[in-house]
Amino acid sequence: xxxxxxxxxxxxxxxxxxxxxxxxxxxxxxxxxxxxxxxxxxxxxxxxxxxxxxxxxxxxxxxxxxxxxxxxxxxxxxxxxxxxxxxxxxxxxxxxxxxxxxxxxxxxxxxxxxxxxxxxxxxxxxxxxxxxxxxxxxxxxxxxxxxxxxxxxxxxxxxxxxxxxxxxxxxxxxxxxxxxxxxxxxxxxxxxxxxxxxxxxxxxxxxxxxxxxxxxxxxxxxxxxxxxxxxxxxxxxxxxxxxxxxxxxxxxxxxxxxxxxxxxxxxxxxxxxxxxxxxxxxxxxxxxxxxxxxxxxxxxxxxxxxxxxxxxxxxxxxxxxxxxxxxxxxxxxxxxx
Amino acid sequence: xxxxxxxxxxxxxxxxxxxxxxxxxxxxxxxxxxxxxxxxxxxxxxxxxxxxxxxxxxxxxxxxxxxxxxxxxxxxxxxxxxxxxxxxxxxxxxxxxxxxxxxxxxxxxxxxxxxxxxxxxxxxxxxxxxxxxxxxxxxxxxxxxxxxxxxxxxxxxxxxxxxxxxxxxxxxxxxxxxxxxxxxxxxxxxxxxxxxxxxxxxxxxxxxxxxxxxxxxxxxxxxxxxxxxxxxxxxxxxxxxxxxxxxxxxxxxxxxxxxxxxxxxxxxxxxxxxxxxxxxxxxxxx
Numbered sequence: 001x002x003x004x005x006x007x008x009x010x011x012x013x014x015x016x017x018x019x020x021x022x023x024x025x026x027x028x029x030x031x032x033x034x035x036x037x038x039x040x041x042x043x044x045x046x047x048x049x050x051x052x053x054x055x056x057x058x059x060x061x062x063x064x065x066x067x068x069x070x071x072x073x074x075x076x077x078x079x080x081x082x083x084x085x086x087x088x089x090x091x092x093x094x095x096x097x098x099x100x101x102x103x104x105x106x107x108x109x110x111x112x113x114x115x116x117x118x119x120x121x122x123x124x125x126x127x128x129x130x131x132x133x134x135x136x137x138x139x140x141x142x143x144x145x146x147x148x149x150x151x152x153x154x155x156x157x158x159x160x161x162x163x164x165x166x167x168x169x170x171x172x173x174x175x176x177x178x179x180x181x182x183x184x185x186x187x188x189x190x191x192x193x194x195x196x197x198x199x200x201x202x203x204x205x206x207x208x209x210x211x212x213x214x215x216x217x218x219x220x221x222x223x224x225x226x227x228x229x230x231x232x233x234x235x236x237x238x239x240x241x242x243x244x245x246x247x248x249x250x251x252x253x254x255x256x257x258x259x260x261x262x263x264x265x266x267x268x269x270x271x272x273x274x275x276x277x278x279x280x281x282x283x284x285x286x287x288x289x290x291x292x293x294x295x296x297x298x299x300x301x302x303x304x305x306x307x308x309x310x311x312x313x314x315x316x317x318x319x320x321x322x323x324x325x326x327x328x329x330x331x332x333x334x335x336x337x
Numbered sequence: 338x339x340x341x342x343x344x345x346x347x348x349x350x351x352x353x354x355x356x357x358x359x360x361x362x363x364x365x366x367x368x369x370x371x372x373x374x375x376x377x378x379x380x381x382x383x384x385x386x387x388x389x390x391x392x393x394x395x396x397x398x399x400x401x402x403x404x405x406x407x408x409x410x411x412x413x414x415x416x417x418x419x420x421x422x423x424x425x426x427x428x429x430x431x432x433x434x435x436x437x438x439x440x441x442x443x444x445x446x447x448x449x450x451x452x453x454x455x456x457x458x459x460x461x462x463x464x465x466x467x468x469x470x471x472x473x474x475x476x477x478x479x480x481x482x483x484x485x486x487x488x489x490x491x492x493x494x495x496x497x498x499x500x501x502x503x504x505x506x507x508x509x510x511x512x513x514x515x516x517x518x519x520x521x522x523x524x525x526x527x528x529x530x531x532x533x534x535x536x537x538x539x540x541x542x543x544x545x546x547x548x549x550x551x552x553x554x555x556x557x558x559x560x561x562x563x564x565x566x567x568x569x570x571x572x573x574x575x576x577x578x579x580x581x582x583x584x585x586x587x588x589x590x591x592x593x594x595x596x597x598x599x600x601x602x603x604x605x606x607x608x609x610x611x612x613x614x615x616x617x618x619x620x621x622x623x
Contacts, residue, residue, distance in 0.1 A: 026526050027445035034434050035457060038497045042460040045468035045475075052470055104367075111364055122364060124609055125371050130616065131605040133555035135573040136598045139580045139590060140374040143381075149394040150377075157395060211371065219613055243356070272464035275557040279577050296466040301562060306470060313467040324462045332455050 046317065053310035060304045073311045083312060084194035085287045086295050090319075092198055093206060093291065094270040100210035101266055102259065105217025110247060112218070113225050123222070127215040134212070138279025141208035147175035176200045180285035201288035205280055212276075213269070217262045224258040225251070264327045268320050292316045382406050382592030405592035409579070413593050415568055416575035420554060420600075423485050423571055427492040428549040434493065435500020435545055440534050442501060443508040444516050445526060454505070461498035465558055476563065483565050491563065492553050499552075500545050503618045507541035508534060540611075547608055548615035551601045572597045 054070055056063045067073060077083050108126050112119055129137065144150040151174040155161045161172060184197030228251060236246040274293030281289040283298075292312055300309030380397060385404035442454050472491065473482060481487030511534070519529045560571040567578060576597045580590045605612050 023445075023526055024447065027441045028447055028450075030526075031438060031441050031450075031453075034438060034494075034497055035453060037494050038457055038460055041468065041472070041494045042463060043456075045471040046463070048471035049467050049469075107363070108367060111360055111367075114360055116360065116364070122368065124605075125368055127609075127613070128602065128605055129371065129374075131551060131601045131612065132598050133557065133573045133576075133601070135555075135557050135577050136594045137374070139576060139594045140378050142580070143394070143587060143591065144374060144377060153394055211374070215371075216616060219616060223617055268462055272466070274466070275573075278557070279580065293464065293466055296469075297558075297562075300466075300470060309466075310470060313464065313469070316464045317467040320462060320464060324459065328455055328458060332451065 046314075049310045050314055052306055053314050055307050057306040058304070058308065062306075067307065073307045074315075077308060077311045077315070079191070079193075081193040082287050082290065083292070083295060084192060086290050086292045086312075088194050088196055089199060089202060089287075089289065090271060090273075090291050093202055093209075093273065094267060096198075096206045097209050097213075097270045098263055098266055100206060101214045101217045102262055104210060104214040105262070106221055106252070106255075108214070108218040109221035109225060112222060123218070126218055129212040130215045132212065134275035135279040137208055137212050138276045138281075141204060141211070142177070142280045145174065145177040145204040147173060147178060150174070177204050177281055178285055180288055182288070199284070199288040201281060201284045205277055205289055208280060209270070209273070209276060213266060217266065220258050220262050221255060224255045228254055264323055268323050271320050271323070272316060378591045378595050381588045382409070382595055384588050405588035406596070408585075408589045409593035409596055412579055412585075412589070413572055413575055413596055416570055416572040417596065419485060419564075419569050420572040423488050423492070424550055424553045427489045427496070427553050428546055430489070431493045431496035431500050431549055432542055432545045434497060435504045436535070436538060436542070437530070438497065438501040439504025439506075439541075440508050440530050442505045444513065444529075444534075454501075457501060458498050460495065461502075465495070469558075469562055473562065482563065483569075485564070485569065488559060488563050488571075491559050492549075492556070496549055496553075500549065503545050503548070503615070504538070504541055506618065507538060507544075511537060543608070543611045544615045544618060547604055547611050548618070550604065551612070551615075554601050 051064065053073055054066055056065050056067050112123055116122070146152075152172065155172045155174070164172065179200040181200045182195045182197040183200060186196040188196055232250060232254075233246060236250055241249070272293055273291055274297070277289055277291050278294060278297075283290040283294060292315065296309045296313045296316065298309075299305045299312065303309075377394060381394070382405035383401055383403070384393075384398040385402035442450060476482035476487045476491075481490060515533060516529055519533055524532070554571075555573060556571070557573045557577070560574040561577075564570045564574070567575070570578075576590075576593050579585055579593050
């Protein structure tokens with residue numbers, strides 16, 4: 001399978017020569033400026049943001065005095081209906097986006113694993129959306145899901161609506177992007193003010209995200225399939241296993257490490273999704289497509305509620321850390337072995 | 338890595354079986370799905386203002402017109418220039434930094450360097466929302482807020498994790514014996530880097546360069562929050578402004594989307610192989 005990122009470089013021997021600065025110290029010295037800059041920009045700034053989230057700063061005028069009680073802003077955040085909706089959207093988006101991307105990516109990788117003509121060209125078609133900006137994707141898909149054109153119109157052109165009319169049902173009008181409906185209503189404790197279900201307006205955004213990133217999953221799976229030796233396939237064929245069984249029982253289980261990597265990489269992207277939603281639908285009707293990334297942006301730069309925006313961004317960071325830290329730790333441990 | 342490009346497994350039989358028909362159908366539907374947005378963008382951009390009524394979205398233009406593209410170019414070209422002013426220096430600086438850091442982290446390790454490296458890596462996963470407030474204040478203090486140089490600094494610093502990672506993995510594959518031999522000949526840390534490692538690392542520079550160019554070109558949040566003057570904003574931000582403006586017709590927006598996407602698309606078409614390598618390296622595996 002693919003090698004770990006943190007391969008262990010060979011050990012070093014002691015320096016035989018004397019220099020102005022001992023070579024032993026040279027490496028950390030040269031690394032210091034960029035590493036310190038990064039640490040300030042990452043850990044220092046996160047620390048400051050955390051401080052802001054505990055402060056009284058909720059007007060354009062900076063006020064870094066601590067709020068009383070200290071958890072006040074976080075309490076307000078979690079009792080705000082809009083933020084509850086955002087967390088719901090983030091989770092729904094992540095689940096369906098991951099299922100879609102992994103499913104489509106695996107399907108395409110397996111299809112491209114067969115003997116087909118123009119394999120490289122077809123692979124590139126599936127991959128090119130990855131090279132685009134989320135803003136470009138959002139702008140294009142916004143028009144494709146425009147209720148008066150796009151998919152609705154395509155239904156007309158393809159005769160689907162004509163067929164539906166024959167059966168006595170009305171034509172399909174794909175107005176998902178402007179729909180405030182939420183499918184389902186899972187019972188929740190009183191503290192949860194958001195309706196827990198699948199917001200219809202989020203579906204087009206999920207489709208656009210799958211369009212853009214399933215190619216990444218496919219490329220990862222293709223790389224993984226390339227490392228599975230033909231002997232395994234041939235042995236399975238000799239044993240009389242069908243192609244379907246070979247994939248289901250042998251190859252897909254062998255690809256499990258790839259699946260885990262794909263889930264973690266795409267999962268953390270979807271937890272911090274911002275550009276795509278911002279360009280495609282914004283908050284959406286009734287916050288149907290609002291996500292924490294947009295909430296933070298609006299509270300901070302729109303409403304000047306710096307402490308509330310900061311608190312929401314710390315929650316985002318915590319959600320992502322839960323996914324990423326074990327992954328980094330595991331990669332590190334693999335190195336130590 | 339090159340496994341992505343491995344040749345077809347040799348299967349001699351090419352009968353038109355049911356399985357092959359299903360395979361062809363799946364691929365055909367997928368290809369249509371992936372190309373559809375591109376088709377809509379290009380076709381809309383080629384229509385002129387009289388031809389863009391919304392119920393004609395899927396039809397080819399009646400007469401070829403550069404109408405959408407001409408207007409989109411007029412609106413976006415200043416921002417396109419700003420994007421190049423941002424992306425080129427930021428890509429070059431962050432690639433060089435990554436090369437030095439990656440070299441040191443792989444060939445000149447010291448006590449604690451692995452832990453430091455892991456802490457550096459974490460920086461590429463954080464949501465940038467969580468550092469924006471202090472970042473804006475910091476840039477304000479050093480007088481770079483609202484300017485392209487400020488945005489370059491931001492992209493260079495937050496590019497350190499990914500560029501360091503790709504170069505580190507690349508240099509890890511160069512045998513340590515080469516370094517040892519050079520040291521016996523009396524070469525120091527810098528000499529080994531300049532005379533041995535740099536000449537060997539051209540492929541890594543191409544991968545990192547493409548990766549950073551694409552990432553920074555496509556970036557949106559920093560451009561939106563750090564540059565306030567609409568004339569100076571990067572093209573992704575300008576495209577979003579264009580799309581939200583009611584006075585602009587949608588064929589112009591679609592043409593604008595094509596224009597904003599073109600530089601990274603060209604790189605992808607010309608250097609796709611390296612692009613895929615960067616994308617897999619960016620996932621930390623590969």
